[in-house]
Amino acid sequence: xxxTRLPMPVPAAEHEQCPVTDVLRRVGxxxxxxxxxxxxxRPFRFNELQRGIEGIxxxxxxxxxxxxxxxxxxxxxxxxxxxxxxxYRLTPLGESLLHPLSALADxxxxxxxxxxxxxxx
Amino acid sequence: xxxTRLPMPVPAAEHEQCPVTDVLRRVGxxxxxxxxxxxxxRPFRFNELQRGIEGIxxxxxxxxxxxxxxxxxxxxxxxxxxxxxxxYRLTPLGESLLHPLSALADxxxxxxxxxxxxxxx
DNA sequence: CCGGATCCAGCGGGATACTG
DNA sequence: CAGTATCCCGCTGGATCCGG
Numbered sequence: 683x684x685x686t687r688l689p690m691p692v693p694a695a696e697h698e699q700c701p702v703t704d705v706l707r708r709v710g711x712x713x714x715x716x717x718x719x720x721x722x723x724r725p726f727r728f729n730e731l732q733r734g735i736e737g738i739x740x741x742x743x744x745x746x747x748x749x750x751x752x753x754x755x756x757x758x759x760x761x762x763x764x765x766x767x768x769x770y771r772l773t774p775l776g777e778s779l780l781h782p783l784s785a786l787a788d789x790x791x792x793x794x795x796x797x798x799x800x801x802x803x
Numbered sequence: 804x805x806x807t808r809l810p811m812p813v814p815a816a817e818h819e820q821c822p823v824t825d826v827l828r829r830v831g832x833x834x835x836x837x838x839x840x841x842x843x844x845r846p847f848r849f850n851e852l853q854r855g856i857e858g859i860x861x862x863x864x865x866x867x868x869x870x871x872x873x874x875x876x877x878x879x880x881x882x883x884x885x886x887x888x889x890x891y892r893l894t895p896l897g898e899s900l901l902h903p904l905s906a907l908a909d910x911x912x913x914x915x916x917x918x919x920x921x922x923x924x
Numbered sequence: 925c926c927g928g929a930t931c932c933a934g935c936g937g938g939a940t941a942c943t944g
Numbered sequence: 945c946a947g948t949a950t951c952c953c954g955c956t957g958g959a960t961c962c963g964g
Contacts, residue, residue, distance in 0.1 A: 694857040697837055701918070705911040710831015712937070716818055728946050736815040739938060744947065754921025765945045766944085775917050782910040786903040790826040796896050797822070800875025833957070849926055860958060865927060886925045887964085929962075936955080943948075 708753065713738055713746045715783065718772070721756065722780050725771035755779060829874065834859055834867045836904065839893070842877065843901050846892035876900060 697703060709715055713735065720726060720734055732743050747770060750756035755776035759769045772780075818824060830836055834856065841847060841855055853864050868891060871877035876897035880890045893901075 691855050691857045692837065692841070697856075698858070701915040702908040702911045703833075703836060705907065705918075706827075706831045706836060707833075708831075709907075710827045710829075712824075712828075715824060715827060716813065720813070732946095734812050735818075736812045737819070739940095740947070741939085741949095742937065745937085752922055753918050760946095763945095766947095768946060775914060775921075778914065779910060782903070782907040785906045786826065786830075787823040789900060789903040790823045793896060793899065794822040797826075797874050800896075801873055860960095861927070862929095862959085863957060866957085881926095884925095887927095889926065925964100927963085930960085931958105932960105933958085934956085936953105938953085939951085941948105941950085944946090 708749065709783065711746070713742055714750065715787075717743075717746050717750065718755070718776065718779065718783070721770060721772045722777065725769050728768050728770070731770065750776070829870065830904065832867070832870075834863055835871065836908075838864075838867050838871065839876070839897065839900065839904070842891060842893045843898065846890050849889050849891070852891065871897070 709718075716735055716738075717731065720731065726734065728743070728747075731747075732738060732740065735743070738746075747756060747758065751758050754773055757771050757773050759771070761767045761769065830839075837856055837859075838852065841852065847855065849864070849868075852868075853859060853861065856864070859867075868877060868879070872879050875894055878892050878894050880892070882888045882890065
């Protein structure tokens, strides 16, 4: 996709709505990764998730889950009981994201000391 | 790190300054990935980079490069010529980031159709 | 050529209160 | 229980001008 010499500029159209940047910005927000990791363990109910993540507000948990649901990474199932209970689980697509995500997570953990050392300077 | 049953909430201290989230937010910003990918090809000079990325402003290119430099991912070399020329290149740490990054990029490209389809609904 | 300084619009994200 | 509706604030990122 990108030539080795790059004589021409990367056109805006190519990175303005680039799927890579798109995914990275989604995953780069404050809570998404944490939610995905938790749902990677097992399905969760809404309040269960909120109790599971210290510091997240109802609003942000809702927004995060809606975003993941919109992208087809999370499946939302409403059980019409009283009181209602809603279950969230990763879709196969969501589970497939866990692999490259944990690869980057491993990199982050492995090189954390180098990054910290660089920042100290 | 995370138990399989999660009886206790993920403490805020564990994700407030988590190295994984830290890296993801850095990489999730608007221009960083693009710059890293370009520098993964060969060293670049400042204006050369700016011409190479359509739409980036001087300010944002500077900020992006400073951030990468601070984290030890990019090396900045000033050649004291007139006019001055500054060369940017990836450090070994920066190059090592390319691998997990491209893994996630590959995932994004591969599943782009599924995500687009999910969003359409 | 390579920035720094300043100003400003937009969005991410938190707190709180209310509802089916 | 599982949200929605408001309000508000800080930070990201863009535009512009200035300086070594």
